[in-house]
Amino acid sequence: MTDRYAPLRRLASLLLLAACLGMANPSAAAIAAPGGMLSSSATSSEVQGGLVVQGDSTAAATQIEAESGRRLPPWKVAAISAVLPGYGQVYNHAAWKLPIYYGLMALFAKNAIDDNSKYNDYRSQYLVDQSPSAAASRDDYRSKRNTQIVWLCITYLAGIVDAYVDTHLYDFDRVIDEKVGTAGQPSGPAPLLNVSMKF
Numbered sequence: 342m343t344d345r346y347a348p349l350r351r352l353a354s355l356l357l358l359a360a361c362l363g364m365a366n367p368s369a370a371a372i373a374a375p376g377g378m379l380s381s382s383a384t385s386s387e388v389q390g391g392l393v394v395q396g397d398s399t400a401a402a403t404q405i406e407a408e409s410g411r412r413l414p415p416w417k418v419a420a421i422s423a424v425l426p427g428y429g430q431v432y433n434h435a436a437w438k439l440p441i442y443y444g445l446m447a448l449f450a451k452n453a454i455d456d457n458s459k460y461n462d463y464r465s466q467y468l469v470d471q472s473p474s475a476a477a478s479r480d481d482y483r484s485k486r487n488t489q490i491v492w493l494c495i496t497y498l499a500g501i502v503d504a505y506v507d508t509h510l511y512d513f514d515r516v517i518d519e520k521v522g523t524a525g526q527p528s529g530p531a532p533l534l535n536v537s538m539k540f
Contacts, residue, residue, distance in 0.1 A: 413432070415508040416505070418504050419501050427500065428504065429503065429505070429507060430507070442500050445492075456485040456489060457486045460486055463475050
């Protein structure tokens with residue numbers, strides 16, 4: 342008897358691997374303020390300097406605005422990704438996602454084809470002898486095939502949604518990376534913690 346949850350375990354393992362690879366990306370590492378936020382010697386101005394984005398480069402902001410005008414709108418990238426799966430990932434410079442995306446789609450397609458072949462075998466066997474075991478096996482492989490097709494469709498749609506979201510947030514990531522713009526800087530040092538006790 343085969344384990345019907347084995348494909349789900351494989352998918353969970355692949356998604357966990359993808360999440361770990363995403364967290365290990367050195368470009369996404371946060372830069373701490375001088376003295377460190379968790380340091381006991383950090384002052385409120387040091388923490389503020391680490392949290393508040395300073396608007397120091399109008400040239401970079403102008404360049405980002407000019408490049409965003411030349412980029413395709415998110416809905417168009419999603420539409421192209423529906424016809425050419427993986428296009429949005431390449432367009433958004435996230436080609437590292439392609440092996441995961443295509444690997445999952447290939448896995449689910451292969452499993453669906455294998456389960457459909459076995460379903461056809463047991464269906465032919467059931468037409469000949471109509472035994473309960475052939476009927477049970479036929480129904481089991483039909484259910485497995487349909488489950489693989491559902492997972493294949495979910496993976497395909499996830500690629501389209503990922504392309505849309507990445508295109509929509511593409512400039513946001515660059516603004517954060519290049520520290521362009523302002524983010525409401527307070528006028529003076531602010532207390533981090535105020536504790537009062539009454540006896």
